[in-house]
Amino acid sequence: MIISTLAAAQVAVEAMNPWLKSSITAVLVFGGLIHIVPGLIYFERRISAWIQDRIGPNRVGPVGVLQPVADAIKLIFKEDVTPEGINRAIYTLAPVLVYAPAILAFTVIPVGIDLQVANFSVGVIFLLTIGGFSVYGLAFGGWASNNKYSLLGGLRASAQMVSYEVALILSVIAILMTAESVDLNAIVRSQWAPGTLGFLGWNLFQQPIAFVIFFIAAFAETNRLPFDLPECEAELIGGYHTEYSSLKFATFFLGEYVAMVTMSGLLVTLFLGGWSLPWVEIPALPLTADIALSVLIFLGKLAFLLFVYIWVRWTLPRFRYDQLMGIGWKVLIPLALVNLALTALGGIFDWNWLIPLPG
Amino acid sequence: MSPWLQNTIFGVLALLAVVSSLLVVTRKNPIYSALFLIVMFSTISGIFLLLDASFLGFMQLLVYAGAIMVLYIFVIMLINPREGDLPPEGGFTDKGVAAGIALIVFSLLAFAIGKSEVLAQLASSGPFPARPLPSPTHGEIAAFGLELFQRHLLVFELASILILVGIVGAVHLTLRRKAGAALPESSEDAPDDAGETRGRELIDV
Numbered sequence: 215m216i217i218s219t220l221a222a223a224q225v226a227v228e229a230m231n232p233w234l235k236s237s238i239t240a241v242l243v244f245g246g247l248i249h250i251v252p253g254l255i256y257f258e259r260r261i262s263a264w265i266q267d268r269i270g271p272n273r274v275g276p277v278g279v280l281q282p283v284a285d286a287i288k289l290i291f292k293e294d295v296t297p298e299g300i301n302r303a304i305y306t307l308a309p310v311l312v313y314a315p316a317i318l319a320f321t322v323i324p325v326g327i328d329l330q331v332a333n334f335s336v337g338v339i340f341l342l343t344i345g346g347f348s349v350y351g352l353a354f355g356g357w358a359s360n361n362k363y364s365l366l367g368g369l370r371a372s373a374q375m376v377s378y379e380v381a382l383i384l385s386v387i388a389i390l391m392t393a394e395s396v397d398l399n400a401i402v403r404s405q406w407a408p409g410t411l412g413f414l415g416w417n418l419f420q421q422p423i424a425f426v427i428f429f430i431a432a433f434a435e436t437n438r439l440p441f442d443l444p445e446c447e448a449e450l451i452g453g454y455h456t457e458y459s460s461l462k463f464a465t466f467f468l469g470e471y472v473a474m475v476t477m478s479g480l481l482v483t484l485f486l487g488g489w490s491l492p493w494v495e496i497p498a499l500p501l502t503a504d505i506a507l508s509v510l511i512f513l514g515k516l517a518f519l520l521f522v523y524i525w526v527r528w529t530l531p532r533f534r535y536d537q538l539m540g541i542g543w544k545v546l547i548p549l550a551l552v553n554l555a556l557t558a559l560g561g562i563f564d565w566n567w568l569i570p571l572p573g
Numbered sequence: 574m575s576p577w578l579q580n581t582i583f584g585v586l587a588l589l590a591v592v593s594s595l596l597v598v599t600r601k602n603p604i605y606s607a608l609f610l611i612v613m614f615s616t617i618s619g620i621f622l623l624l625d626a627s628f629l630g631f632m633q634l635l636v637y638a639g640a641i642m643v644l645y646i647f648v649i650m651l652i653n654p655r656e657g658d659l660p661p662e663g664g665f666t667d668k669g670v671a672a673g674i675a676l677i678v679f680s681l682l683a684f685a686i687g688k689s690e691v692l693a694q695l696a697s698s699g700p701f702p703a704r705p706l707p708s709p710t711h712g713e714i715a716a717f718g719l720e721l722f723q724r725h726l727l728v729f730e731l732a733s734i735l736i737l738v739g740i741v742g743a744v745h746l747t748l749r750r751k752a753g754a755a756l757p758e759s760s761e762d763a764p765d766d767a768g769e770t771r772g773r774e775l776i777d778v
Contacts (some may be wrong), residue, residue, distance in 0.1 A: 337626070
């Protein structure tokens with residue numbers, strides 16, 4: 215029964231017009247991405263409650279799963295308060311400038327075997343470029359709000375993102391050197407190794423320094439605790455989004471969470487073997503069932519990473535701003551450069567300097 | 574992509590680039606100027622993409638529209654100049670002088686393009702000539718890297734030394750400030766390509 219359904223689906227997919235196929239992929243991926251966010255917010259609240267020994271939202275729907283829906287409805291019907299003295303055009307543009315790059319950047323992430331919305335030859339570079347554009351939304355939003363705290367939040371956001379983007383990109387370059395490609399699917403394939411210990415082929419083990427740098431920089435790039443200085447409540451009320459309310463605030467919020475999902479997706483792809491599993495051979499001509507399986511593998515890894523994001527947020531205290539800049543410029547960037555040199559040496563002498571591949 | 578579609582997209586992008594660069598120099602508010610400069614860099618990157626130079630296109634976005642413009646906006650927001658703060662026009666900021674310099678540069682470029690053989694070739698092949706195709710992968714990162722590290726190795730290494738000098742200079746300036754010595758007289762002295770590093774000294778907010 216299942217096999218015949220899958221076979222029928224296979225025939226249907228193969229007969230499809232390429233335009234129709236990519237449209238369906240785009241709708242599925244974007245729809246999925248948007249719907250991950252409310253789920254993520256629910257789980258963030260439940261997990262934070264669990265970490266802090268509270269109960270968390272449990273009133274709306276069974277065990278509170280409808281809480282994000284209630285939140286969304288509340289945000290939609292709230293009054294859209296617009297403060298005086300703002301720069302209206304830029305004030306309105308800013309939330310979109312945060313949200314649009316985050317969701318655009320996701321287009322190149324392969325969620326399954328060769329399954330992505332846009333297939334650029336320079337996928338990683340596209341993602342890093344477009345993802346970095348979010349900072350304009352934060353900076354312009356803070357500037358246009360005509361509020362000291364917002365302005366400071368915007369300033370912090372731009373300085374922080376420029377600093378950590380250097381470390382982030384330097385760590386990614388090491389991965390590109392290991393994989394000898396800029397194509398994200400090729401990077402996933404290069405991490406696959408057969409056998410039980412095949413997961414040692416993941417860049418998490420092949421490039422541990424790059425992983426640590428990327429992991430830390432990813433938190434800073436997405437403004438998550440312990441690096442959420444641009445919006446830190448204790449000092450800046452809400453930072454760049456202090457003056458935003460209703461759906462504009464919701465768009466900022468959505469952009470932030472989508473950026474988090476995108477960053478986690480990139481981390482899975484670059485360091486955790488993406489849609490592949492070491493025990494499962496990558497088929498040369500994938501069937502629909504193979505693609506479905508690979509999507510599940512990707513989502514599983516993604517869910518784990520998102521849990522780590524939440525876990526870290528509710529465990530670690532916030533950094534001080536000078537500490538943040540110190541770590542970025544004096545630790546991460548030199549370390550990334552050293553790692554780059556080590557990777558280059560390893561490539562020249564064909565020498566696996568940390569963990570040899572099994573088999 | 575058909576030549577017609579390609580020419581249309583190029584026309585739209587070129588028009589956008591010209592209009593936004595005009596807006597950059599005519600806006601009174603520096604934040605608007607910066608915003609339109611970002612638009613201008615993005616359209617240039619779009620033209621690179623149209624020429625199949627994907628790596629160059631995204632680098633244009635990443636370096637100029639991304640990193641450098643963020644620093645510009647950071648500085649503009651930090652200083653937050655109002656209209657009265659701007660110095661009065663005169664000398665190099667005089668409109669007539671600026672227009673004269675622009676005219677000289679424009680006529681030099683036009684002269685060079687008019688002299689080049691490419692234009693003569695294009696002129697002989699009709700109004701919408703099919704673009705010469707070097708190879709489908711000529712804009713990809715591998716082809717780009719080979720070109721850079723083989724034919725233009727010397728220039729490439731010289732440029733990297735220049736950037737290194739800029740970085741060392743910027744670090745030196747911050748060290749002097751920390752030791753309690755006099756501030757550097759003017760940050761205007763720093764070379765232009767040290768823009769990336771010049772931001773560093775401002776980052777400790």
